[in-house]
Amino acid sequence: MIGHGSKSALSPRQDFGRKPFVAGPGFCFKRFGRTETKLPDGRIVYIGGQQGNFFDSDYFIYNDVVVVRGHSDGRARAQAKLEAFLAQVPDLPIALDEHNKRVAMAHWLNEATAVEGASPDEIDIYGYPTDVFPAVDFHTATYHKHQDTGKEYIYIIGGLGYKGGPHRRATLTHRLSLEDFSIQRMETMGEEPPPCRGRTARREGDEIVLVVQGDQYVLSLTNMRWTRAPE
Known part of the structure; x- marks a missing residue:
């Protein structure tokens, strides 16, 4: 389904003879609110995302990471x-x-995704316990290479998630290691941005600038402290 890219969740159910509107959620790569991050070495990293709407029988929010190598056209x-x-x-x-x-x-x-047509041997899928990495959609994902260690990470900030889930209560920050693809919850300090969707992020040196409804919040990656930029 990843290599096909645009297949919906209904397609495999129809292919395998299952009732499309009765069965529960399943794996689908045609999602809303996921992130696509292209790394300097050409790999593409997809994180989370949502399948369907909350009233659908197959509604699901994912907490996986999909990595595709050597395929981006x-x-x-x-x-x-x-x-x-x-x-x-x-x-x-x-x-x-x-x-x-x-x-x-x-x-x-x-x-269509940038990896539509990728072969199975070019794709890695990583799954995580929800207490390590809660289901997330409409988040941001920002690549950063630490100058002192040379290690590479993707910082996953905010998101929407399920109603009543942890993303609705606070702006969470997780760090994805591009060495072993482990995910770590990062404790932050300072004036955190409010939990919500509809945000953008960019990296400036050792900081991530998060724009939330016109307001800018800056996260220092050296001490994990948030500050709100003056208006």
Whole structure:
């Protein structure tokens, strides 16, 4: 399902003859609110994400990490496939004008991942106990290489998660080691940002700048202290 990229959770149930709207949640890589982080060595790391809506029988929020090696042209190949398809069916309404073509391509490519078409031997999937890494979606994931040790990490900040879950109560920070893919909860100090979705993050030196609804919060990676930037 990872290599296919755009398969929904219903597809494997139909493939294996299971009732699509009765069975509980299962593995699906067509998700909302996950992060995609491309590393300097070309690997791509996907973290968490949500399948379906809360009222669906297969609604699920993941706490896994998926790493894909040596494959990053999935969207370009998906675009080429779509363009070839549209060129062969000019009588379809969707292909009548360039605007509709662009709308269709944007929808298609939004569902395709950069690793669509990857082979199984290029994919690693890591799972974690929920008390180590709670289910998370709509979080941020920021790559950082520590200058003193040379070790590489992805800092996972915030998220939405399940109603009543830990992400709804506080802005949690986890650190993913890119050496062994262990995850560690990082205790932070200072003025933490409020727990919510709809945030962006960027790294500036040894700091992560988190923008939450227009307000900026800065996390020092040397002492794990939050400060709120002056307006």
